[in-house]
Amino acid sequence: MDPQTLKERISAIESKRETLLRLLEQPDLGTLRIDVNQALEEIDDLIDEFKRTFPESEMI
Incomplete structure (x- = not known):
């Protein structure tokens, strides 16, 4: 996969x-809140890793 495609994804x-x-702002989220928090953490980790790998890349 080329860097431009990866950047787009x-x-x-x-x-x-x-x-x-x-x-997360929904008051009736219940136990699903744990999964949403986990997804956010994983997205943040993925974005951080991408920025470390391609430091010259500009994100949105």
Whole structure:
């Protein structure tokens, strides 16, 4: 996979992160909150790793 395609996919994932943040604001989330928090942590780790691997890349 070329770096540009990878960058596009990471950008798409990063944009979906906002949806998870809005989901956390829901008061009736219950135990699903644990899964949403875990997903956010994994997305953040993925974005950090991408930025370390391709430091010259500009994200959205």
